[in-house]
Amino acid sequence: MVQASAPGKCILFGEHAVVYGQPAVAVAIDQRMSVELSLSNDWRIDGMSFHPDRHPHVEALKQRLWDLGPALSIKISGNIPPASGLGSSAALSVAASAALRCARGRQMVDDDWAEGWTAARPGSIYDGPWTSSKGDSVVNGADCVDEDECAILAHAVEAYAQGGRASPLDSSACAHGGCIVLSDKIEDNLNWIYTRSLNGVSWHVHSVDLSNIDDVWLVIGSTGIHAPTSEQVQKVANLIKEQPGKMREIETIGIVSRRGIAALMSGDMESVGRAMSENHLLLRSLGVSCPELEVLISAAAPSSLGVKLTGAGGGGCMIALTRNPKMTSEAIELAGGRTLISKLASDGMKIDNDDKAPLWDPYE
Numbered sequence: 425m426v427q428a429s430a431p432g433k434c435i436l437f438g439e440h441a442v443v444y445g446q447p448a449v450a451v452a453i454d455q456r457m458s459v460e461l462s463l464s465n466d467w468r469i470d471g472m473s474f475h476p477d478r479h480p481h482v483e484a485l486k487q488r489l490w491d492l493g494p495a496l497s498i499k500i501s502g503n504i505p506p507a508s509g510l511g512s513s514a515a516l517s518v519a520a521s522a523a524l525r526c527a528r529g530r531q532m533v534d535d536d537w538a539e540g541w542t543a544a545r546p547g548s549i550y551d552g553p554w555t556s557s558k559g560d561s562v563v564n565g566a567d568c569v570d571e572d573e574c575a576i577l578a579h580a581v582e583a584y585a586q587g588g589r590a591s592p593l594d595s596s597a598c599a600h601g602g603c604i605v606l607s608d609k610i611e612d613n614l615n616w617i618y619t620r621s622l623n624g625v626s627w628h629v630h631s632v633d634l635s636n637i638d639d640v641w642l643v644i645g646s647t648g649i650h651a652p653t654s655e656q657v658q659k660v661a662n663l664i665k666e667q668p669g670k671m672r673e674i675e676t677i678g679i680v681s682r683r684g685i686a687a688l689m690s691g692d693m694e695s696v697g698r699a700m701s702e703n704h705l706l707l708r709s710l711g712v713s714c715p716e717l718e719v720l721i722s723a724a725a726p727s728s729l730g731v732k733l734t735g736a737g738g739g740g741c742m743i744a745l746t747r748n749p750k751m752t753s754e755a756i757e758l759a760g761g762r763t764l765i766s767k768l769a770s771d772g773m774k775i776d777n778d779d780k781a782p783l784w785d786p787y788e
């Protein structure tokens with residue numbers, strides 16, 4: 425059996441605006457998705473027959489990493505509610521990429537990759553076929569798994585599922601963990617990890633060390649309303665088409681995000697909270713909030729440093745940055761929301777079990 429897991433994410437600043445190239449910040453949360461693979465007589469997901477159209481993310485990864493491989497039984501588990509803005513699909517894609525790579529190994533040439541996807545060697549990763557060159561050795565198990573590769577594959581799959589409009593924010597946060605900042609330029613004071621481009625938009629992806637920040641938590645409040653990201657992204661695209669002046673909101677979100685990033689870097693959590701609340705007002709004016717989110721946000725505000733919807737909106741979740749997680753969580757629950765508590769930046773993807781790797785040797 426091979427098992428991998430990846431965290432969900434919360435967006436602190438910049439959702440929707442990031443699709444148009446504005447800066448944004450996401451942190452990995454404590455809640456995770458896990459994917460377990462074992463050999464089987466036929467393709468199964470959670471004991472049921474595998475239908476590619478019901479699991480498009482898994483199907484897209486299977487085509488890229490397991491083409492012509494033997495049938496697998498796939499078990500998916502986790503505590504990230506689906507379609508809630510917490511990155512459940514990106515976490516699933518990252519964990520599935522990691523598990524599939526771990527289960528097939530990687531061909532090497534002179535200690536370097538002979539095949540695979542990496543931001544360091546841009547290729548046609550989003551829809552085209554991948555190429556491999558003949559190697560001289562193979563690495564198996566956890567040692568052949570790479571965060572960058574899982575992030576790039578998860579972004580490709582997310583973009584496909586969102587009709588071509590997807591930033592790499594969710595996929596990078598779920599793969600690398602910690603705190604991820606996307607920007608339209610390489611930021612001198614942040615740790616640049618790679619640059620991604622899709623449909624004419626480029627994002628420079630950075631990581632930020634938040635390990636010195638403690639005594640503050642995220643309380644996530646779920647409305648229980650399922651709101652597919654693709655619909656909300658389309659809604660904003662339609663709004664901007666009908667009212668081009670709304671691009672001002674998108675740009676102002678970018679300005680607020682920059683202020684939030686500076687506050688995060690200096691550990692000024694009061695200013696981080698204020699910027700989050702301001703970001704929410706701009707999202708509301710883009711039409712992606714809803715009455716249920718507003719109720720939870722009003723309930724959490726008095727005990728929090730900042731409150732906003734997180735992710736695509738239209739339902740899904742809100743987040744509160746707070747020094748009193750118990751009080752904030754009780755206020756949200758009293759208002760009808762279900763809560764999760766997370767520290768600010770959790771670990772990224774992990775191989776949890778590679779005892780039986782490889783499950784397939786495509787390099788024989």
Ligand code: MEV
Nearest residue numbers: 439440590591593735736
């Ligand atoms: C979804 O978690 C975040 C959005 O900005 C979409 C994206 O970045 O691809 C709404």
